[in-house]
Amino acid sequence: MSRNTEVFVIGGGPAGLSAAHVAAKLGAKTLLVDDSARVGGQLIKQTHRFFGSSNRDAGIRGITIADKLQQDIKDVAARLTVLENTAAVGFYHNKEAGILSQNAYERVTYQAAIVCTGATENSLTFENNDLPGIYGAGGVQTLMNVHGIRPGQKILMVGSGNIGLIVSYQLIQAGVEVVGLVEGMPTIGGYLVHASKIRRLGVPIHTSHTILKALGTDGVEGAVLCRVDEKFQPVPNTEFEIKCDCICLAVGLTPLIDLFQQAQCRMVHVGELGGLVPLHDSSMRTTNPDIFVAGDASGIEEATTAILAGRIAGARAYEAVHGKSAEADAIVAEAREELRTLRSGSTGERIRWGRERVLKEAGEC
Amino acid sequence: MTSLRIEKHPVLSFPERRTVKFYFEGKEYQGFEGEPIAAALHAAGIKTLRHSPQKNRARGFFCAIGRCSSCIMKVDGQINTMTCITPLKEGMQVKMQKGHGYIKP
Numbered sequence: 001m002s003r004n005t006e007v008f009v010i011g012g013g014p015a016g017l018s019a020a021h022v023a024a025k026l027g028a029k030t031l032l033v034d035d036s037a038r039v040g041g042q043l044i045k046q047t048h049r050f051f052g053s054s055n056r057d058a059g060i061r062g063i064t065i066a067d068k069l070q071q072d073i074k075d076v077a078a079r080l081t082v083l084e085n086t087a088a089v090g091f092y093h094n095k096e097a098g099i100l101s102q103n104a105y106e107r108v109t110y111q112a113a114i115v116c117t118g119a120t121e122n123s124l125t126f127e128n129n130d131l132p133g134i135y136g137a138g139g140v141q142t143l144m145n146v147h148g149i150r151p152g153q154k155i156l157m158v159g160s161g162n163i164g165l166i167v168s169y170q171l172i173q174a175g176v177e178v179v180g181l182v183e184g185m186p187t188i189g190g191y192l193v194h195a196s197k198i199r200r201l202g203v204p205i206h207t208s209h210t211i212l213k214a215l216g217t218d219g220v221e222g223a224v225l226c227r228v229d230e231k232f233q234p235v236p237n238t239e240f241e242i243k244c245d246c247i248c249l250a251v252g253l254t255p256l257i258d259l260f261q262q263a264q265c266r267m268v269h270v271g272e273l274g275g276l277v278p279l280h281d282s283s284m285r286t287t288n289p290d291i292f293v294a295g296d297a298s299g300i301e302e303a304t305t306a307i308l309a310g311r312i313a314g315a316r317a318y319e320a321v322h323g324k325s326a327e328a329d330a331i332v333a334e335a336r337e338e339l340r341t342l343r344s345g346s347t348g349e350r351i352r353w354g355r356e357r358v359l360k361e362a363g364e365c
Numbered sequence: 366m367t368s369l370r371i372e373k374h375p376v377l378s379f380p381e382r383r384t385v386k387f388y389f390e391g392k393e394y395q396g397f398e399g400e401p402i403a404a405a406l407h408a409a410g411i412k413t414l415r416h417s418p419q420k421n422r423a424r425g426f427f428c429a430i431g432r433c434s435s436c437i438m439k440v441d442g443q444i445n446t447m448t449c450i451t452p453l454k455e456g457m458q459v460k461m462q463k464g465h466g467y468i469k470p
Contacts, residue, residue: 132412132425142429147404148379150369218423
């Protein structure tokens with residue numbers, strides 16, 4: 001069987017839902033596929049309130065933003081088809097792609113595609129890092145906030161970026177004892193407001209420390225930590241043991257880029273954005289003119305900026321099919337202004353460098 | 366040991382679901398209908414879901430979203446089932462698979 005659509009959106013997280021909503025609302029026949037059982041992406045497990053911007057979702061919990069985006073797409077149901085439990089498995093020539101649902105394979109022909117595949121969690125090298133009981137921060141959030149199950153009784157958190165800090169707090173809310181937080185850098189990576197929250201609850205934060213090994217044979221029984229020097233090398237005779245039954249790794253994310261490589265988009269490595277990302281212009285168009293990108297797949301950021309970039313990609317993909325539109329221009333201009341505000345200031349500095357490099361390499365800046 | 370199931374949470378509420386019986390390595394367990402098989406096993410205190418094919422290292426729940434293959438098991442005879450995203454049903458037979466599993470030609 002095959003399906004025909006004007007705009008084809010891959011991934012139903014904040015970027016994909018926003019892109020599909022805008023494209024369909026402007027008038028494009030749109031198809032969205034997502035490989036999980038329900039759209040919403042990683043927002044469905046994020047119980048914390050977002051900082052956002054004053055006019056977009058500030059102070060709202062991630063789970064509420066997911067509900068809102070799910071509601072938005074219902075308003076454009078006449079032009080938007082959503083397929084859950086369906087994975088995009090490949091791009092072919094002539095604007096064709098393959099999708100797989102349950103056990104059925106179908107071809108999709110499209111005029112413009114928006115790839116919003118998100119990211120995958122990073123691991124960390126240490127002895128026994130493959131033991132059952134060692135999880136990514138995303139896995140912990142899914143288990144706890146979607147399925148209502150604690151990962152264990154006592155957990156060690158590795159990484160003090162915002163995810164490490166926020167998930168530590170969520171673990172405490174769920175009744176798990178956080179025995180400590182380990183950070184290789186000399187200072188805490190995330191916002192101090194999040195760090196203060198868990199510090200007040202008595203969680204020790206070990207900066208300039210790393211995890212040397214996990215203890216246990218069929219499961220985690222503890223961990224050995226040590227101090228690191230300014231070159232991140234372990235300092236001898238500073239090892240100490242900490243007892244825990246699970247370990248959470250919050251050590252960053254890497255964009256999921258397989259589909260861009262299949263579609264022969266030119267890639268660029270930008271450390272500030274999490275690794276290899278598809279080159280794209282300020283319209284979120286990649287070097288393959290039929291393919292757009294939005295969200296973490298274009299560089300690791302967060303849900304609010306993913307929503308805005310999704311809106312830009314959705315508007316420009318609509319124009320790629322139907323031609324120039326003043327309404328699409330207005331959506332793009334508004335989203336760009338909001339992005340500029342969100343990425344301003346010292347906390348957005350790394351992201352700004354990374355984004356500027358992508359635009360420069362794409363010949364625009 | 367206290368249960369890993371969250372009973373009270375300041376932000377979230379978890380709806381009542383039907384309890385179903387299932388079997389892990391032939392032994393009877395209980396879980397909620399529709400939750401992922403790996404979640405039900407985790408709540409029952411089972412953390413080793415398989416062993417790695419080459420070095421026989423214990424493997425458990427990891428990504429929870431069907432990406433990493435750490436939790437693949439044999440479910441009702443079907444090998445390589447991603448148990449972190451496969452919903453639990455009454456009477457399911459869940460087994461640790463040996464190596465890469467074997468499909469009859």
